[in-house]
Each structure stands twice: as structure tokens, then as C-alpha cells.
Amino acid sequence: MIPLPFAWLVALRFLREGRMQTALILSGVTAGVAVIIFLTALIEGLQANIIARTLGTQPHVVVRPVEDAARPVMERTGPPVAAVIEKRAQRLRSIDQWERVVPVIEATPGVVAVSPMVSGPAFAVRGNASKSVALLGVEPERYLRVVKFRDYMVAGEFRLSGTDALIGVDLSRDLGVTLGDKLRIASSQNRDDVVTIVGIFDVGNKEVNQRWVFLPLRLTQNLLDLVGGVSNIDATVERLFDAETVARRVEAQTGLQAESWMQTNAQLLSALKNQTLTNRLIRGFVILIVALGIASVLVVSVVQKSKEIGILRAMGASRRNIMSVFLLQGAVYGFAGSLAGVLLGFGLVSAFSGVFRNPDGSVFFKPAVDLEIVVSACITALLIGLVAAALPARRASRLDPVTAIRNG
Amino acid sequence: MAESVLRLEAVRKSYNVGQPNEAEVLHGISAELQAGEFVALVGPSGSGKSTLLNIVGLLERPTGGEVFIRGENATALDEAGVTRLRGRTLGFVFQFHHLIPAFSALENVMMPQIIDRGRPEPAMAANARELLARVGLADKAASRPNQLSGGQQQRVAIARALAARPALVLADEPTGNLDSKSADDVFALMREFNQEQGIAFLLVTHDPRLAARCDRVIELFDGRVVDGATVA
Helix, strand or coil: CCCCCCHHHHHHHHHHHHHHHHHHHHHHHHHHHHHHHHHHHHHHHHHHHHHHHHHCCCCEEECCCCCCCCCCCCCCCCEEEEEEECCCCCCCCCCCCHHHHHHHHHHHEEEEEEEEEEEEEEEEEEECCCEEEEEECCCCCCCHHHCCHHHEEECCCCCCCCCEEEEHHHHHHHHCCCCCCCEEEEEECEEEEEEEEEEEEECCHHHHHEEEEEEEEEHHHHHHCCCCCCCEEEECCCCCHHHHHHHHHHHHHCCCCCCCCCCCHHHHHHHHHHHHHHHHHHHHHHHHHHHHHHHHHHHHHHHHHHHHHHHHHHHCCHHHHHHHHHHHHHHHHHHHHHHHHHHHHHHHHHHHHHCCCCCCCCCCCCCCCHHHHHHHHHHHHHHHHHHHHHHHHHHHCCCCCHHHHHHH | CCCCEEEEEEEEEEEEECCCCEEEEEEEEEEECCCCCCEEECCCCCCCCCHHHHHCCCCCCCCCCEEECEEEEEHHCHHHHHHHHHHHHHEECCCCCCCCCCCCHHHHHHHHHHHCCCCCCCCHEEEEEEEHHHHEEEEEEEECCCHHHHHHHHHHHHHHHHHHHHCEEEECCCCCCCCCHHHHHHHHHHHHHHHHHEEEEEEEECCHHHHHHEEEEEEECCCEEECCCCCC
């Protein structure tokens, strides 16, 4: 064994000697770190869950043509002629030259997948029953890269060619149709076609299950009288929370309108942000309490050990030596406590991941051992230990040896 | 001619400097110790013995005058330099042994060398064992201070004071709280090391019997050296 340097030797011996103090403060640090780990895992799990649910059927970024706007009759500089400019009704339009736009969006940094789509209103008719639906014309391979729709299929599969159609479970119940049945789709452009149901999905949202009908892109273009056109382009981004930045980038590149999921779900996002803030606040307070605990234990320890400090100083130990002895004790409290806290925290996470469950019974959050959290927790605790020890260590190093030996 | 291990030149010490209760306790002490000398420092309570010993031990700075340790002017050194000089040239034996309870007898003896070199080395343990054997405590190396008697603790403290081979050992009433048998043993031990290894001792004592057995006596009275008290 390599012999320990002087400061380590004395620090560890002092820690061992004050067994009770050491045990108490270590449990304090352990509990604090465990709370942080557990809370962070819980909130991150919760948020990931909510986001996964929200974005289950939504693309990260939707690119649309710029809205039609009424142009003022007069020059901008002249006196206003009409006080009120009526907004124009937005007609269904194709993105201009979308085949050229798609590669531009694909090349935008942060974008990982792009899927053109044509969508519009129609009716699904079977016998006397007719339901109002939303048509979504997509290229299946591209679309599946943007939205993981395959997971929602309860019957058949996600494939679209010729006159294939995919409908939701609620629509299939309403119309009394199932796999292999035929259905007539009539659009408001007075076009209609007969499609065959090849798949049924359930996304867990009644509105979507009742209204969405997936058709091949070409067929939908015909039905909506938008031959060769697409109404919007969906994109997936690499990092979820970069969606807004990527959307602005796409706008700049294409001159089209791009909307991120963060704009569409602004309310959800602000709720998530508040939650994260609360978590940070709690974390900050726990860190403060841990630091105060370490500092107060060391202040007492300096008083208890003042005689020993005086003797060591008389035998040639420098102020810096003495300071190191107490800084090291703080560091050991922080580091050892955080290691134990990480273990306890993950223990709690895996114990509770069996308790918290989604409505469908799946686990709410996965007890993942995130090495990054472990390392950052230990480093943070180490630094906190050092900072907390700074004041007591300074006091120890400034003790006058004569007074310390006489009064100790 | 013998080498000088300690020279005091007109050393003064005042407390509460600049305040209404300013008091000078040492009024210009000059003295010299040669290598290998065994000197007693005597005087009534309040005569300034402890203050002088602290100044010689470089634990306190004089307000005036100069302290030379082995010819090096300690008053001119900074805090770190003083600490280094103290660790390398001086050994301490206190009235109440002052061993460190967290360490064994052996580790306590090694401590001055560990501090000097920064970490323990095998040679230090061997040296410490030898010293413990010399003070008759070879079998107590692993014992903690609280497992030893007062006399045994003081003998460990002597071994510790000698571990780093100092030029001068300062002893503040080392036998003050021991029974007369243990006191005699401890004194004899210090004398032995003094004669064998030529280490100088400066011994504060109240016991005229012990003072009489020293090479020389320096007597302090009211912060001054009493002339003519030097015993050959």
C-alpha cells in the first residue's frame, strides 16, 4: 500500500475517531443526495412520459405555406383608406415546388426526418352512415420516420398503396367496418373514391380515433383536388427541445411557415418549465442544507481538535497542512455521502418505479443508472464538501499553537 | 569550541501592545546554549519562563531582540520559514505529554518526521521502534495514548521529541505531574539521550533537585535573568 500523505493520514484518522459525528453527517449527505436523485428521476420520467404522449401523434415541426393575406390598397406611407382590413379565408393550397423544398428541409441542421403530407376534410360513407373525417395523405415509409405510428396499430399494418386506408378504432365501430371492408370517401371538392381498410389504429385519443383516415399520398391529392401538391411537410428533429430553433431555421431557409411542437403546446411547455424550476429550487435548498451540515460539523470538530492542531503545528505542520486536513474531511463527507446517496437514490427509483404506473399498466419511468448524473452528483458533492469546509479549515489553520495547546 | 544551538539577544516580549493594559513580561533576555548542553530554566511563577520557552520554541515572536537557532536568525523568517525551522531543529516535551489520541504510540513518535517529509516512510517506523525500545516501551508501539500510564505517555513524548533528531529539545515541566519514581526515570532518560547523542536540552522546572542535576541553571526573576545564578 502506498503510504498516505500527512494531511490524508490525519484527516482520515480524525474522521474515524469522531465516528458518531461522521456517521451522522454522512447519513445527512446520503439522504440529501438520494432525495435529489430520486426527485430528478421522478420528474424527468414524468416529463418524458407527458412529452411522449403529447408527441405520439404530432410531428416536431410542421411546415406550411405562408397564409394568404389581404394586401392594403394604398401605399403604406399614404393616409389609410380602409381602417379595417378583413382577413382572407385560407383556402387549401399546396406548398409551392414542395419537391424542391423537401431536400432543403432535410439539409437543415437538426432535422433527422421529413415527410410531406396532404390533408383536408372529407366524409367517410358506408350505406346510410356518413362521418366527417380528416384525410391524411402520406408516403408510409417517410411518415413512419416522423411519427412512430406503427406502435398504435391494433389490426392490420401500416402500409398504404393503391386504395388502401387506415382508420381509427372508433371510426371502425361507428361505421361497423373492419379489416378488408370497403369504404367510400367523399371530399368537399365533389370527388369520391372507394378504399379498402388495411389497418386499424388506437392512439388512446377518441378525437383522433374517430376522425383520422390515412390514405396514400397520390389518392388524397386527387380527392382534395390538389394534384401533385402537398399541404404541409412534417419534420422530426434530433433534439426535442431544439424544435423551436430548428423551426426558425427552416423558415429562414424556405420562406415558408414552420411551427414547432413547442408553439403548438405552449401551455404544456410552460407547465413543464415550472416543474423543472421547482425541481431546481428544491435541489438548491437540499444542497444548501447539506453544505451547512458539513460546515457545522467541521466547526465543532475544529474546536474539539484544537489541542491536536496546536501540537501538530508545534511539531512543524504548516498552516496549509492543517487547512488541508479539514478540507479533506469536508471532501470525504461530500464524496462518500454522495456515493451512498446515489445508491440509495437509485434504490428508491427502482423501488418506486414498480409503484407508479401509467393507466395502461406500463412503467411510468425506467430506473436507468445515468452515469452522467452519478458523476455530476459526486463531483458536486465533493465541491460542496470543500466549500463547506473552507471556513472551518481557515479557522483551524489560524489557531495560535500556544493558545491551542494551553486551552485545548 | 562547541557550536551554538541557541542564542538570545536582548529578547523582549510585551502583551497587549498599544493598549492601556500593555505589559512587558521579558525585559531583554540574552543567553546562549551550546550543542550538547543540558540547561535548566528556573524561576517563580510569573517570572516569564513559559513565555521565554515559547519564544525559543518559535511558537511566539518576540516584540524586540533576536533569536538565533543554530546561527540562523529566526526573527527574520516568515511564518512558513519559522514552521520549517521549528520542525527540523526543535523537539518539544510538554508538561501534559500532548500525544495525539487518534494515533498509536508508534505513529505519534513518527509524526514529526511524517510532517517533515510529507508522508510516512519505512525508515521512520524503524527509527520510531528503536526510540520506543530505548524508552522501554517496545511492547507498547501499537497502544493508543489513553491505554498508557502518565509516565509511559511522557516517555512516548520524549521519544517523539527526539524522532526528527533535533538540535535542541525544549521541555516544559516534563515531570510536573508524575510521581517521583516516574519523574526520576523520565529525567534520567533525557540525560541519557543528551549525553549519548549530544542533543541540547532546555528544561523548565520547579524542582530544585532536578535543576541541581543539570549542567547549568538559568534563573529568571520578573522577566530578567538573575546574574550569578549560573551553576557550573
